Amino acid sequence: MSVDQLSQGRKEEMAEVSNAAKTPQGPIQVPTRLLMGPGPTTAHPRILTAQALPLLGHMHPPFIHIMDEIKEGLRYMFQTESPYTLMISGTGHAGMEAAIANLLEPGEKIIVGVNGIWGERVADLAERYQGDVIQLKADPGKTFSIAELKAAVAQHKPAILFLVQGESSTGTHQALGDGLGEACKAAGTLLVVDTVASLGGVPLFADNWGIDCIYSGSQKCLSGPPGAAPFFMSQRAVDKLKGRKTKPATYNLDLNLIADYWGWFKPARSYHHTGVVSTFYAMREALAIVGEEGLPAMWARHLAAHQLLWKGLRELGLQPYVPDVKDRLVTVNTIKVPEGVDWAALCKDAMDTYAVEIAGGLGPSIGKVWRVGVMGFNARPMAVEQVLTAFRHGLAKQGYKQPAAAAGKSEL
Structure with missing residues (x-):
């Protein structure tokens, strides 16, 4: 085919474009609102400004430096000395799925504290990953006593105990201290906690409370845009991840792969996915604001x-x-x-x-x-x-x- 023939063919293809569905016209218009619901919340102006900065390549050294700053900021946020912190590219639900998909193997027991919609969703998610789900239920508006949680762990010796610190569907705050982490460790259980609606708003001490995995969301107390999930693992959780008998049943959220993008196990970074560059700018700025306050x-x-x-x-x-x-x-x-x-x-x-x-x-x-x-x-x-x-x-x-x-x- 000659160049002239190819050019004519492209012209004919372009002539076939339909105008039935038109693209949006003019600059985007967004109303100003005070977001006082359960999230997203109103973004901090400094964070919005950070999102407007020029894009960098997701493997460029200046961007890797920003990722490293995020890891350090998250260590403060979670109150941990663990090197295993990062941002999942995705909303709080992505953090939720990453925790379950990477730490629960088929057939393993998981106790899920259910006193609202987020416990219900994790129970559903764990079933999809072929876990043996034990639902520990409390009435909406109520929480679980540390004594009943310890008793359930001692009885069932599950691979995971899952709890929601801030259950946004019912407005409850679950206690996590008083030796619960130690009881989980004694039973060989990992303590996994949802802090989407609580991180930054109420006290949280990952190391002192013996928590093994935490995920959160960027759009709540951190005043950022939706699209990034703060994430933490203890050494025990990483050991479980590295010692799995089966691969996690997800590629997109496989922490063995994401970890190498964030430099968990080796200095050289390897490509897994295109990080959400502007959102990571926003989260770096959000963590800086937390540190200043x-x-x-x-x-x-x-x-x-x-x-x-x-x-x-x-x-x-x-x-x-x-x-x-x-x-x-x-x-x-x-x-x-x-x-x-x-x-x-x-x-x-x-x-x-x-x-x-x-x-x-x-x-x-x-x-x-x-x-x-x-x-x-x-x-x-x-x-x-x-x-x-x-x-x-x-x-x-x-x-x-x-x-x-x-x-x-x-x-x-």
């Missing part, structure tokens, strides 16, 4: 925002969904919907009138609660006051009358 101050700021929110909600006569104060999650607050109030109408009014996102329930809490996140950049008084203003307006619009018994009540 310091974790104790960050945890205290989230607690103060939570207390301010509940002071205002109680003045309106609203009540928490989680009955025990010690079980309440600071970062994602679940609020009972009073009888006769349309929860969805209040959420719509908050968005239409104030451009504030207030979310409804999820999983077992659907139709029963509102969920308000005080996370990251939004864990500050101005954001909380905007939420309270939206509640006042939305409730008044529906003719809601504050119960007389609520006056003066101050328990947080």
